[in-house]
Amino acid sequence: MPAEIIETNSTPLKKVEIDPVTLDLIENALRNARTEMDATLFRTAMSPGIREQGDAFPMIADAKGRMIVGQFGSFLAGFLKAYDGAIEEGDVILLNDPYSCEGAISHTSDQLVIMPVFRNGRLVAWGAMFGHMTDIGGKVPGSLPTDARSIYEEGMRLPPVKLYRKGELQRDILNIACTQSRMPEWYRADLHAIVAACRMAGRRVDELCDRFGDDVYHSATEELLARNHRAMKHLITTMIAEEPVTFEDYICDDGLGAGPFKIKCTMRREGEKVILDFAGTDPQSESSINFYLNENMLKMFFGIYMIMVFDPQILFNDGFYDLVDVRIPEGSLLKPKFPAALSCRTHALGRIFDVLGGLLGQKTPQFLNAAGFSSSPHLMYSGVGGDGRWFQLFQIGFGGIPGRPLGDGPDGHSLWPGFTNVPNEFLEKYFPLVIERYESAPDSGGAGLNRGGNGIHMTYQVLEAGTISIHDDRWFIPPWGVNGGAPGRRSRKIIERQDGSQETVSAKVDNIHVAKGDRLHFITWGGGGWGDPLARDAEIVAREVRRGLVSVGGARAYGVVVSPSGALDAVATERLRADMRAERNELPLFDYGPAIGKLREQCMAETGLAAPVQPSWT
């Protein structure tokens, strides 16, 4: 049964003629409204994950649930189809079960708040936002158990419930939800903040309807969707070939010793429609790395990549959805069957962007970027402090942005929109930590005419015994380079114990005990390089040696010889470059690094970890 919307006013909204200026006014006003949602959230949320880092995403949709502003596309269609009940004015829906909304949110850590906006008894819009809560219970602090075999191990699972019913807060529900969390204060504050942001959206839509009239507002949203449809249609027919192109990339492992897992996508155009087919993607994993990919969300990712280059001022919305056909095989890593575990889906979610980039770039060089920081590595650190209080940190790490047609990839930056790092002085003040190093890892960005961004080398010294969890990837399969650029370096995690011993920590792991004084080195991966490294200005390479971004040894990947102090040896460089040119083959479009078999052979020697075992499915 689809959701039943209770409207007390049965007059339908009318489609009226709308002039282009009014349309632009409403477009801008909605854009501002979205910014206001973010501002409200950041000013009132409490967890560093949402507040400092920005792991939350707002949306305003039309009455039919189509996204007018936002960035991940509408998550409402799935919800509306699956919700078996009535929705009335003053209701606010809360849910976190991906299986209850067709993957609109993709793991239980994301709490989704949906608020219908009514006016004069009619539904005119939806405000919605989801945010990643630091803890929602379950078997490990942070609620992202790597070894979960089903969603039942991944903490609280809420189907769509009414957090507010006709304007009344349902305290029982709030209390039940908070009680599941190891950080109930943060859960409560963050949820309040998300609801306040949705209310802000509701207020702004209401004001717009006041100013222009309900029918004009309604017609404007229709036209905004139509405008987006026209723009995308033009882009698709001119930029995408009918002949299929295929690209594949990998998740390194599943945290249980198996890997890598392939994500494969084939893109082609049929008339004005583009088809993205994930046939050939590996089956679902036993562990929690599955990513329940919502088709609409993928359409939005695809559309944004397309539009970004041509009119970045355009408002992304759902208008073009019927131009994109997404096919994902059932039971695959990207459409696992219930009750598959989903909590650690961040790696597959991120990898989708590298796959999209690789697909679009093959035929349209203006889109081609190297592989990059396509995930968000997590660190959890928790325990009981000297004051007897429970502390729990959830931190998202950053790394190297890929080499780009535009230029070098920035070092230690975020590919995720709106994310920022946590100030280290903040970490030191509120957690038992000393951050001894927060710098980029030299040479980790792939060599290229445009260098890949370096990953980050962050060293934590823990001041209280506790446990840590790590969620990371790209430790086994390198981030690829393009147009002759080299792959970036892979990620590493090393624990230095107080006794001086060192151990390499695997990429996906929970419940590692740390003692007071232990050090964790969390080194993220670099972005792939773009273009021929031998063509990079040798002076720039020498300067980057002096800046500590490239080592003296690392400069040789560019065919550049520098002294230990970073002075360029132009003659030696010329000679080295000539030798390298003579010896090398034609530059490949994609440089993936060694083949998987080779990577397995060298794994222990190069990474300090056993190679993952080829997964098998029966």
Place this chain on the structure above:
Amino acid sequence: MTYRLGVDVGGTFTDLLLFNTQTGESWRAKVPSTPDDPSRAVVEGARSICASAGVSPADINSFLHGTTVATNAVLEGKGARVGLIVTTGYRQVLQIARSFVPGGLAGWIVWPKPEPLADLEDTLEIGGRLDARGGEIRPLDDEEIRATLMKLKERGVEALTVCLMNSYVNGVHEKRVGALARDVCPEIPISLSHEILPEMQEYERTLTTVANSAMRPVVGKYVRNLAGELRALGVKGRISLLRSDGGLISAERAQEAPVNLLMSGPAGGVAGALWVAKSAGFKDILTLDVGGTSTDVALIQNGEPRLARTTDVGHLTVRVSSLDVKTVGAGGGSIAHVPSLTKALRVGPQSAGAAPGPVAYGRGGDQATVTDANVVLGNLPESLIGGAMKLDREGAIRAVRKIADEIGVGLYEAAQGIIDIANENMFGALRMISVQQGYDPREFALMGFGGAGPMHANAVGALMGSYPVIIPNSPGVLCAMGDATTRMRTEIARSFSKRRSQTSDDEIAAALSSMAAAAREQLAAEGETERDISVRFEIDMRYFGQAFEVPMTVDIDAFARGGGLARLTAAFDAEHRRLFTFNMENEPELVNLRTVALGKELNLPTVEIPKGDGDSYRAKMRDHEIWIAGGAKPAVIYDRARLRAGDRIKGAAIVIEMDATTLIHPAFDAHIDAFGNILISPQ
């Protein structure tokens, strides 16, 4: 007789306003700016305004100046070469920044990352380390520091910054490095982060301090040149600069902390608006300062402008208090364009600037701008600046027609569309500082100034519901007026970080009173008389665990008497609910204490204009026609100089003066108040 001279240096013009402090009589002047050395235009302007007023420069006892010299140093990358000393492990603090990539999903593909303000090659590490409570983890090594300083000196850095981890709690290590630097390289100016910004967050503190260092040599040179030339001209009085927070600072101190001058220019506009509003009897004002390339807006409530804790210039965001001025790229020179893909009409942020300028200026511009649209509609009927320049209406029509054809509408519809979108951008900025902060714009008047503010203020006021719309006298030189009419100000802040249950009324009273003494001392050192100094206090509040604070004004006596904390907590709860619709159960935390000391308030007599008989006929120049609200409407053109107090004007009308043109829409009435301000309200 004594005089105050206010000078505002803009991109195109340098504006001057001279006040007789006994009579309140004033003179204004506008001279072309000299961007290569802005002090030339200042001195030239000062010379000419003194001549036309028949005043000797020796009688100017206060020279007050809003300057964009610091701003331009940042925007044009002309700051000094800065050497940066950081804690081991943090060399790349500016390289990594906050890891933030603007532009939304896939924004990284097209984002050009700005270069750090201090070159990584000029950034070196030292080993000393403090913890988050200020305790020493690793001591300093003087020899290492001396070697580091020598290395930077040899590299040729022109200014030095020290920013060490956790120095916001304890500046002892930074102080030691500073002392050694004065020994090793006494000729290089040095900025210590715990002095410039004693706040948590290493990136923001480093950036702010480096920005300060980068501006020091440029600002220092400018101030010294200016002072020298003014002295040579015969000016004997005090020379002060306007800070971003709207207060004055002596030219000497400005040189040490130029990061406080980044919003000096726009702050003059807000200060000017405050002055006008006070005399005209308005306390709640939104300001709309429309220039050639951008529009600055600010909010004044109960006679106090809102302050922001950060200052944004270009891609630089520094943690320095400034008047909460929002800037949008919408001005008279903003260019209209139609991207081929979407066929949407966009206006700005690209601008034709002063050169080539709008098509109508006939200086080679060929793209339709907001000014051209105003010319097409008839809103700008006459020549600008008192007849010196003739507008090329035919050229404007050609340019706007091109836009009209691209979006498939008529000429006038396209021109109106351009104006509407520019107005909407200004409206968006005003919303950010009003509605978004919980203020209802309908409770505010709107003051329009700057070269193009009076043209757009009526329309924007109607969008906001803010009345009356006030057009002050000499709207084009209001910034200079602000410079001339503000007072000395200093601010001392310290981080406190205690929950309500961890502190007491007594502790707060003691802390505030010692800060007040220090602030008074600073102003006294700048020549302010002790009894003229007034002090007030603010405490930044949040619920424990939140990261953003809400600044609350407090009364020190309430803490001294007892009950201050209880009152503060209740007021904070109310403010949080107003801003964010909810309260929290967490204990409130007192994050920062702040003391603001103010010098003597200027008490200038305000000059009333002659009273008329209520009829504006004597100021009428001619009948005219404008295109507005979907059709041609008759409009009368008036000469502002001939308007009298009490006059009423029925819209549609256009009022012309030397430096601006005011548009009054149909269905609106204007009333001239006793001081000559035009007050526009709906009929």
